[in-house]
Amino acid sequence: MTPKDEAVSAQLVLDTAARLIEQDGVETFTMRRLAQELGVAVTSIYWHVGGKDKLFDSLVDQLLSEMANLPVEGDTAVERIASLARSQRKALIERQHILRIAHERDRTPTLFLPIQQMLAMQLAELGITGGEAALVLRAVQVHVISSALLQFSAVRGPSMTRRTRRYGPTTGPIKRSSRHCNPRPTTTPFSNTDSVRCWPLTAHPGYRSWANSACSSSRRRSVWSRGSVGSSTRICSTPRWR
CATH class of the missing domain: 1.10.10.60 (Homeodomain-like)
Structure with a gap:
């Protein structure tokens, strides 16, 4: 040596x-x-x-530690929720390829659990618990992940393939069917309308696993839906998960 x-x-x-x-x-x-x-x-x-597999496992473990210790700032619960969401979005963008490795090793649920627990604690301070807290937590999480998805597409720009420009970054072949949705994003997730247009659930290595566990299969197509006012992005407080 x-x-x-x-x-x-x-x-x-x-x-x-x-x-x-x-x-x-x-x-x-x-x-x-x-x-x-x-x-x-x-x-x-x-x-x-x-070896390479052990190296990848160590990288995933390191990412898990980072996600469990995201910086959070703010004097109120609302400010801390917003700060945590920004920190999570930043980590998802900066570690998108290692997220893919984590997804391939079925570590995605473990990856998002600490963040969900921190969000639940802040929601409890606001008096939001039980089923209502679950809906808000899911709304925040999917909004953060979908925002990161849009950023993935934006930063890749002209270097993206034709399929990636249309459907977003993927970890494998995209399965399309009329039963799910037209894979074009609109500006607003979680609208309570029946006119649905969305990204495929395979669009992000962590998003597919998270969405599969968070949504019932019959309502997965409601993750992205039309119903925005102008070009602003908002979160509906009553997403149609079931």
């Missing part, structure tokens, strides 16, 4: 791997590319973090 190999730590390996994955995507990531970036032998990477 060279002196440079000895200077490399497991945390440095994880941070560099996360940067490469978010920069170039999961598909292009290799252990050899990581070793070149660090200027060490590939064996040094295996020494510190194990």
Whole structure:
């Protein structure tokens, strides 16, 4: 092991791997590319973090820790809810490729649980509990995730493929059927109308798993719906989940 190999730590390996994955995507990531970036032998990477699967597991664990400790500011419960939503949206955008890894490892429910618990605590301070709290919590969560989805599409711009420009970033083939929805977003989620146009639930690696657990299958198509006033975005307090 060279002196440079000895200077490399497991945390440095994880941070560099996360940067490469978010920069170039999961598909292009290799252990050899990581070793070149660090200027060490590939064996040094295996020494510190194990193989590629172990590395990905460690990245997901690190992401879980980040999501469980999102910065929250504000003097009131409403301000803290808004701050938490902004922090979650920022994390989703910055870690979108690692979110995909988490989704492939069935870690998405665990990923969002700490955030949901923090939101529930703030809602309880406002006197919102039980079924009403569940509706508000789901509305906030899906609004944050859908907002991140739109940002994914915006930042990719002309480099996006034709399918991605139309349907949004995906983790696999999009299954379309008239029973679900026309995959075009409108400006307002959670309207209480029956005229529905929406993103497919496969549009985000974490969103599909979350939505599948949050919504009954017969009402999943109501996640995105038409009913906005002008171009503003709002959250309806009574989304049609069932």
